[in-house]
Amino acid sequence: MKKLLTVTALVAGLSMAQVQAKDWNNIRIGVEGAYPPFSSVTPEGELVGFDIDIAKTLCEQMQAKCEFVKQDWDGIIPALLARKYDAIIASMSITEERKKKVAFSDKYYNSPAEFIAPKGSSLVISADGLKGKKIGVQRETIHDKYATEHYPDAEIVRYGTQDEAYLDLQAGRVDALLLDAVAGEDGFLKKPEGANYAFIGEPIQLSEEGAGIAIRKQDTDLVEKFNKAIADIRANGKYDEVAKKYFSFDIYGK
Amino acid sequence: MDFSIIADNWPLYMQGLGLTLQLVALSLVIGFCIALPLALMRQSSIKAVSWFAWGYIYFFRGTPLLVQLFIIYFGLGQWEWLKTTWAWDLFKEAYFCALLSFTLNTAAYSAEIIRGAIAATPHGEVEAAVAYGMSPFKRMFRIILPSAARRALHAYSNEIIFMLHGSSVAGIITLNDLTGVARLVNSRYYSPFEAFLTSGLIYLCVTFAIVAAVKALENRWHAHLRPRTA
Numbered sequence: 001m002k003k004l005l006t007v008t009a010l011v012a013g014l015s016m017a018q019v020q021a022k023d024w025n026n027i028r029i030g031v032e033g034a035y036p037p038f039s040s041v042t043p044e045g046e047l048v049g050f051d052i053d054i055a056k057t058l059c060e061q062m063q064a065k066c067e068f069v070k071q072d073w074d075g076i077i078p079a080l081l082a083r084k085y086d087a088i089i090a091s092m093s094i095t096e097e098r099k100k101k102v103a104f105s106d107k108y109y110n111s112p113a114e115f116i117a118p119k120g121s122s123l124v125i126s127a128d129g130l131k132g133k134k135i136g137v138q139r140e141t142i143h144d145k146y147a148t149e150h151y152p153d154a155e156i157v158r159y160g161t162q163d164e165a166y167l168d169l170q171a172g173r174v175d176a177l178l179l180d181a182v183a184g185e186d187g188f189l190k191k192p193e194g195a196n197y198a199f200i201g202e203p204i205q206l207s208e209e210g211a212g213i214a215i216r217k218q219d220t221d222l223v224e225k226f227n228k229a230i231a232d233i234r235a236n237g238k239y240d241e242v243a244k245k246y247f248s249f250d251i252y253g254k
Numbered sequence: 255m256d257f258s259i260i261a262d263n264w265p266l267y268m269q270g271l272g273l274t275l276q277l278v279a280l281s282l283v284i285g286f287c288i289a290l291p292l293a294l295m296r297q298s299s300i301k302a303v304s305w306f307a308w309g310y311i312y313f314f315r316g317t318p319l320l321v322q323l324f325i326i327y328f329g330l331g332q333w334e335w336l337k338t339t340w341a342w343d344l345f346k347e348a349y350f351c352a353l354l355s356f357t358l359n360t361a362a363y364s365a366e367i368i369r370g371a372i373a374a375t376p377h378g379e380v381e382a383a384v385a386y387g388m389s390p391f392k393r394m395f396r397i398i399l400p401s402a403a404r405r406a407l408h409a410y411s412n413e414i415i416f417m418l419h420g421s422s423v424a425g426i427i428t429l430n431d432l433t434g435v436a437r438l439v440n441s442r443y444y445s446p447f448e449a450f451l452t453s454g455l456i457y458l459c460v461t462f463a464i465v466a467a468v469k470a471l472e473n474r475w476h477a478h479l480r481p482r483t484a
Contacts (some may be wrong), residue, residue: 074437077444101444140441157428158438164328168428171331173346 024222026065028085029055033070034161036187037246038091041070050251053242054108055089061229061238073138074160077101080214086222087215091180093142094209102214105226109243110210110253112203113143116169116184117176118196125201130154136165136174142206143178162187169197176200182247210253259443260452263435270435271456277349277431278421281356282414288357289364294394296369307365314362320423322359327351327427352424360417367409371402404475411468415461422457432456 031051033041039049047068059066069085080088080102094104115135117123123133131153137144139158147156157174159165166188169177177184181203188194213226233239234252243251260267295307314322330336330345344350375398383393425434432453440449 074441075446078440078446081444097442098444139438159428160426160437167328167331171328171346172337172342173331173348 024062024064024086024225026067027059027062027087027222028067028069029059030069030071030076030080030085030088030090031055032073032076032090032161034073034163035091035183038183040187050109050242050246051089051091053245054239057233057238057242058089058226058229061232062225072160073141077214080216083216086219087213087226089213091183091211092214093207094212095142095145095207098214101217103217103220103223104209104212104214105223106230107210107212107253108230109251110207111180111182111251113146113178113206114181114184114199114203115176115178115201116188116197117200118169119198121176121200123176123200127151127153130176133176134174136168136177137179138162138165143180146204146206147178166193182251186246255448256443256445257448257452259439259445260448263439266430266435266439267432267452267456270430270432270453271460273430274418274421274424274432275460277352277356277424278414278418281353281360281421282417284353285357285360286364288361289368292361292365293368293372296365297372311362311365314359315366319355319359319420320426323352323355323423323427326355348424348427348429351427352421352429356417356421356424359420360413363413363416364410367406367413368402370409371406372398374405375401407468407472407475411464414464414468418460418464419457 031047032039033047035049035051037049039047039051042048047070052068055066055068067085069079071079071084073090076088076090076092077098079085088102089108091109092098092104094107098104115123115125123129127150130151132155134155134157135147135151136157136159137147139160144156144158147154157168159168162179162183165174165177165179168174170193181199184199189197189199215222215226230239239252292307292310295303296311298304298307326345327348330351336342336345379397379401380393383397388396421431422433424431425437428434430438436449436453439452440446443449
């Protein structure tokens with residue numbers, strides 16, 4: 001009987017500890033840090049970017065203490081599931097495949113995709129025009145998926161980070177990149193190394209749903225917390241304050 | 255655990271295995287052709303020649319394969335003048351860059367293995383060759399190298415296996431080798447365990463095949479060293 005009591009007490013104690021942890025006063029947030037202007041690391045080692053600022057604003061709104069954990073894109077969902085952090089704020093587009101593994105908050109922005117190629121490139125953006133051409137994408141992003149499905153005769157070259165893709169475009173190893181229009185403009189075209197490159201074709205709206213915050217499925221309370229915080233900062237103008245720092249247009253989308 | 259994704263992507267894994275085997279086999283063959291003269295140069299009594307071989311071997315053994323690959327792939331891509339030459343047609347291809355760095359790397363290791371085996375040639379064998387009046391050239395190719403090859407075989411089988419495992423860095427420069435495919439499958443289904451376990455098991459099978467093949471060769475080549483059975 002005594003043993004049973006101890007066990008019961010232990011279980012009660014454990015579940016109490018769990019309840020306390022679920023107050024979400026401390027949230028660890030996974031970020032990528034290689035996707036300017038959304039997320040990058042300064043030479044001093046500081047994380048900066050739209051994702052980072054939005055994350056800080058959301059945490060302020062939720063009155064939670066946030067800690068950032070930098071994680072490469074390839075392992076960003078597995079690390080969430082392995083509890084290395086509690087939420088991913090890394091410009092992650094909401095897709096059906098990802099929804100099988102994680103839950104998403106409402107979107108916090110939605111930007112189109114576009115092709116970048118050397119200035120004066122005669123590339124025609126169509127299944128025929130891209131036949132046999134090399135298109136660089138970041139591995140298993142919505143851009144990778146879109147290019148793989150829509151340009152079956154093109155060679156899709158996949159990179160671990162967007163920065164590596166920029167390097168190979170400059171080296172001439174790929175004919176064009178398909179990527180987020182905003183990331184491409186601020187992270188590459190506006191920089192000195194992007195001077196000889198330009199957007200080609202029209203912007204493509206790849207995702208209806210936009211980018212959201214990914215959270216483990218069982219943490220439904222955290223999803224709700226983030227949803228409320230997103231709605232709050234949209235309403236009280238803090239979202240626009242951050243967005244204005246980075247973009248001259250409405251990044252939130254319709 | 256859901257291994258149905260592996261079944262669905264099995265052809266992809268087989269393509270990855272093909273690329274891995276091709277890269278490793280080619281780099282080992284070409285690397286060996288460089289290693290042999292390099293080992294002989296290392297033994298040379300001409301200082302400049304032996305120092306060159308020494309420098310080459312110590313550069314490639316002293317730096318990680320991944321760093322060598324990055325220097326060749328991303329590093330050379332920054333040189334504008336290189337892009338204006340015919341060589342760029344080669345360096346443009348990730349496959350060539352991987353093959354080049356693997357070849358240079360394995361050449362250095364193999365050269366050290368061959369040099370060690372040559373240095374360990376029993377004195378008696380060399381003396382006997384001299385007594386027969388063989389020229390130094392003939393001595394090298396008739397006596398020393400065949401005998402060294404037998405001694406080097408075991409150490410070289412390790413080099414083959416290291417090369418097989420080292421080739422996994424090819425996935426980083428966009429090639430879909432066995433590891434690259436695992437990364438692709440992982441990022442598509444977010445199932446790191448299934449994706450990497452599968453390529454791990456395939457590497458394991460190939461490693462065993464190499465070990466078995468070397469064992470068979472040893473049995474044949476080292477027949478004269480086995481204790482005699484009645």
